[in-house]
Amino acid sequence: xxxxxxxxxxxxxxxxxxxxxxxxxxxxxxxxxxxxxxxxxxxxxxxxxxxxxxxxxxxxxxxxxxxxxxxxxxxxxxxxxxxxxxxxxxxxxxxxxxxxxxxxxxxxxxxxxxxx
Amino acid sequence: xxxxxxxxxxxxxxxxxxxxxxxxxxxxxxxxxxxxxxxxxxxxxxxxxxxxxxxxxxxxxxxxxxxxxxxxxxxxxxxxxxxxxxxxxxxxxxxxxxxxxxxxxxxxxxxxxxxxxxxxxxxxxxxxxxxxxxxxxxxxxxxxxxxxxxxxxxxxxxxxxxxxxxxxxxxxxxxxxxxxxxxxxxxxxxxxxxxxxxxxxxxxxxxxxxxxxxxxxxxxxxxxxxxxxxxxxxxxxxxxxxxxxxxxxxxxxxxxxxxxxxxxxxxxxxxxxxxxxxxxxxxxxxxxxxxxxxxxxxxxxxxxxxxxxxxxxxxxxxxxxxxxxxxxxxxxxxxxxxxxxxxxxxxxxxxxxxxxxxxxxxxxxxxxxxxxxxxxxxxxxxxxxxxxxxxxxxxxxxxxxxxxxxxxxxxxxxxxxxxxxxxxxxxxxxxxxxxxxxxxxxxxxxx
Numbered sequence: 001x002x003x004x005x006x007x008x009x010x011x012x013x014x015x016x017x018x019x020x021x022x023x024x025x026x027x028x029x030x031x032x033x034x035x036x037x038x039x040x041x042x043x044x045x046x047x048x049x050x051x052x053x054x055x056x057x058x059x060x061x062x063x064x065x066x067x068x069x070x071x072x073x074x075x076x077x078x079x080x081x082x083x084x085x086x087x088x089x090x091x092x093x094x095x096x097x098x099x100x101x102x103x104x105x106x107x108x109x110x111x112x113x114x115x116x
Numbered sequence: 117x118x119x120x121x122x123x124x125x126x127x128x129x130x131x132x133x134x135x136x137x138x139x140x141x142x143x144x145x146x147x148x149x150x151x152x153x154x155x156x157x158x159x160x161x162x163x164x165x166x167x168x169x170x171x172x173x174x175x176x177x178x179x180x181x182x183x184x185x186x187x188x189x190x191x192x193x194x195x196x197x198x199x200x201x202x203x204x205x206x207x208x209x210x211x212x213x214x215x216x217x218x219x220x221x222x223x224x225x226x227x228x229x230x231x232x233x234x235x236x237x238x239x240x241x242x243x244x245x246x247x248x249x250x251x252x253x254x255x256x257x258x259x260x261x262x263x264x265x266x267x268x269x270x271x272x273x274x275x276x277x278x279x280x281x282x283x284x285x286x287x288x289x290x291x292x293x294x295x296x297x298x299x300x301x302x303x304x305x306x307x308x309x310x311x312x313x314x315x316x317x318x319x320x321x322x323x324x325x326x327x328x329x330x331x332x333x334x335x336x337x338x339x340x341x342x343x344x345x346x347x348x349x350x351x352x353x354x355x356x357x358x359x360x361x362x363x364x365x366x367x368x369x370x371x372x373x374x375x376x377x378x379x380x381x382x383x384x385x386x387x388x389x390x391x392x393x394x395x396x397x398x399x400x401x402x403x404x405x406x407x408x409x410x411x412x413x414x415x416x417x418x419x420x421x422x423x424x425x426x427x428x429x430x431x432x433x434x435x436x437x438x439x440x441x442x443x444x445x446x447x448x449x450x451x452x453x454x455x456x457x458x459x460x461x462x463x464x465x466x467x468x469x470x471x472x473x474x475x476x477x478x479x480x481x482x483x484x485x486x487x488x489x490x491x492x493x494x495x496x497x498x499x500x501x502x503x504x505x506x507x508x509x510x511x512x513x514x515x516x517x518x519x520x521x522x523x524x525x526x527x528x529x530x531x532x533x534x535x536x537x538x539x540x541x542x543x544x545x546x547x548x549x550x551x552x553x554x555x556x557x558x559x560x561x562x563x
Contacts, residue, residue, distance in 0.1 A: 028447035033396040035450040043396075052400075053341050053363065057294055057313055060207045060232070062200075112167045113136040113145050114555055115192040 126545060127561040128508045130501055132186060134171070135554035137499065147550040149537055153217040153225065156541040159187055159548055160227060161555055162212025166196040168229055168282075170240065184546065184559055191240050193282040196231040208233050214299050216308070218321075226285070228308060232295040235310055237286035237321065245273040291317050291327045298348045304355040311348035311360060318372075330378050331360060331370065346461075347407045354413065361418060365402030367427065385427050387434045397449045397458070405461035410470040411542075417473055419464040422446060424475050424485065439485040439492065442477050444515045444526045457531050465540045476535025479524065480551050481511055497535065497549045497556040507561060 026034075037043060136145065144165025151160050159171040169192045174185035199208040210231055218226040224241040249271040252260055294312035301308045309330070310317050316331035331348075335341055343364040351357035356372045368381035389398065401421035409416045415436075418425050422443060425435035441462075445452060452458040457478075464475040476482045477494070485492045494511045501508055514523040537550040545560035 027393060027395075029393070029395040029397055029449060032447060032449040036396060036453060039450075039454075053313075053344055054338070056344065057341075059295060060209065062205050062207050110144070110165075112161075112163055112165070112169045112192055113553070114134045114147075114161055114163075114169045115189045116136075 128495060128545075128547075128558045129505050129561050130503065130508065130556070131184075131505075131546070131559045132557040133499065133502050133554055134169075134187075134557075141553045145553040147537060147553060147555060148211050148213060149215050150539045150548050150550050150555065151215045151217060151227075152539050152541055152548065153227075154219050154542060156543050156546065158190065158217070158225060159539070159557075160215045160217070161550065162195065162215050162229060164209070164211040166194055166198070166210030166212060166231065168193055168195045168212060168215065168227075168238070183562065184544065187557055191280040191282050193238070195229045195236060195238065196234065199233075201233075213296060216299050216301050218301055219305055221305070228299050228301065230296050230299050230310065233289070233292055235288040235296070235299055235319075236284050237288070238282050239285045240280060240282045243279045243281060244275060244277075246276045247271045248274045286321065286324050288319055288324050288327070291319075297346060300348060300350040300358065302350045302355050303353050307355075309348060309350060309358060311345050313344040316345065316348055316358075316360060316378075328376070330372065330376070332377065332379060346404050349407055349409055349416075352409050352411060352413045359407055359409070359416060361404035361407040363403040364399060365404055365420060367404065367407060367416070367418060369429065383429070383432050385432045385435075387425070397453065400453070400458055401449070406463040408464060408466060410466050411468065412470055415470065417464055417466065419462050419475055421458060421460075421462075424464055424473055426473070426487070437487060439473070439483075441475055441483050442481075442513070444513055448526065452531070455531065457534075460534055460536065462534075462536050463538065465538055467540045467545070468543050474538050474540060474547065476538055476549070478531050478534050479529040480533040480535055481513075482535045482538055482549055495558075497551050497554075497558075502556075505561075508558065 135147075142165075144163060144167075146164040147161055148164055149160075149162040152158070153160070157173050159173075161169050161171075163169075170190045171187035172190035173187050176185050177183065195212055196210040198210045200206070201208060208231065212229050212231060214228075214230050216228045218228070218237075220226075224239050227238050227240070229236055229238060248255065249269050251265055251268055251271075252262060254260060288310070292310065292312040292315070294314050296310055296312050298311040299308060300311075306322075307318055307320050310319065310327075311331075314332065314334040315329055317327040318330045319327045331345070333343070333345065343362045343366075346361045346363055348358060348360035351359075357369065358372070359367050359369045361367045365386065367385040369383040369385070370378035371382045372378060374380070374382060389402075404418045404420050406419040407416060414429060416427050416429065418427065418435075419441075422445060423441055424439045426437040426439075428436045449458060462476050464473060466473055471488050472484055472486050474482060474484045480497045481494050482497065483492060483494050494513070495508045496511050509522075512520075512523045513529070514520065514525045519525050533551060535549055535551060539548045541547065547558050549556045549558065
């Protein structure tokens with residue numbers, strides 16, 4: 001019994017020493033965190049929280065509103081709808097996407113190269 | 117140092133590599149899953165283009181009894197196609213997230229393959245005979261005029277060249293609002309589970325129009341969302357037990373006998389974290405990317421960004437073993453966050469007798485940890501080491517200071533060459549390692 005108490009006491013002393021050392025030496029992870037915060041000062045404080053998870057859940061979301069599209073078509077009537085610049089990542093805002101803008105998703109007609 | 121992987125004396129040799137050599141990788145060719153069947157005779161791969169390729173091991177030849185058979189293409193088919201959900205304005209990728217084999221019950225083989233939204237049951241069967249000698253049909257299929265038939269004969273089966281056919285037998289659709297990350301066949305061989313970010317469903321293999329929700333962690337208010345489900349698996353022999361892992365580094369074990377909805381876990385496995393060590397990256401790197409039961413069912417293994425942990429199902433407080441996969445990346449987390457590599461989902465696997473575990477890393481390196489001998493080794497899957505039966509040389513990453521010859525420094529690692537998917541033959545020392553678009557097969561050296 002007394003051995004145990006002595007052991008814990010010794011352990012406590014070493015952890016105190018370690019903490020003193022740690023205070024002087026920043027862990028690599030914390031150093032990396034400081035680097036990140038320096039590059040992106042506006043980074044939110046909830047790293048693993050809602051924002052990141054919400055982005056994960058929304059994977060695959062495309063933005064196309066058939067109502068807006070048809071309204072725009074009706075307004076312009078005979079004129080052609082403005083097409084988007086070839087370089088675009090998300091179609092939101094003033095430009096109404098047209099079926100031509102949406103990237104074509106076709107199934108692979110080619111066999112896998114693993115089988116060749 | 118000779119190489120972990122089932123004893124002190126195991127040496128791994130190159131056996132085969134599948135796939136194109138060129139560096140220009142089409143996105144469809146990116147391998148997304150690799151899985152041996154229960155006998156190890158078949159090896160299935162799925163890719164981002166929605167295709168499945170199945171390889172079959174050739175029987176051991178009589179000439180070289182010591183040499184294990186090679187894996188050759190057995191069947192290939194388009195499992196899933198890209199879809200667009202117009203109601204939700206959601207693009208559904210055809211990428212095969214997981215393949216799981218059913219235990220073989222008759223001559224045909226069955227596997228489940230899934231993309232983000234739909235699971236399909238495929239039957240792969242062989243045809244090596246065909247009927248000939250019909251009375252009303254010519255051999256080429258044209259119909260004969262019944263008036264010209266003067267005698268009758270009995271059609272007979274004649275041998276033909278082997279044809280392997282894959283046909284979709286069941287389509288399990290419309291049960292997942294979020295993206296499916298796991299499927300797992302129950303040991304009862306009648307049911308299986310599918311898990312997405314927030315829910316887990318239980319299916320019967322015969323029934324496609326109904327599935328039971330067994331776990332639902334969606335909060336009433338999505339603003340309160342703090343964690344998602346990252347992987348799930350049924351226990352290998354207890355048909356009532358399954359586990360699921362989370363983005364916060366926890367694993368919950370559930371017992372389906374306890375209640376219909378298993379939102380309350382029976383056990384929760386979590387390693388306590390030192391609050392002083394907490395950083396911006398802590399939660400992200402603690403996210404579990406894979407969970408696998410040992411074949412014995414006594415242990416389970418989890419993979420987070422930097423380590424592999426072995427848990428004893430009887431102890432929830434901490435893992436019994438922890439292996440560092442690439443600890444040197446801890447001082448690179450900032451860049452790995454910027455290039456999104458910190459979100460890479462590595463898988464892990466057990467060898468047949470649960471003595472060795474394996475997982476992938478960057479630079480086309482993969483790691484094996486021998487639990488008994490307490491040895492680990494780093495090997496590389498590359499075309500440079502692809503001479504038949506050449507022994508793989510252990511690789512070493514230099515973490516600082518002077519770089520020795522043959523070592524590679526952390527800054528020279530290619531983070532685009534990631535090995536996310538590996539598989540170990542259930543009985544033999546044969547492993548399948550997937551680089552971005554190539555499949556490597558390695559075997560241990562037989563003398």
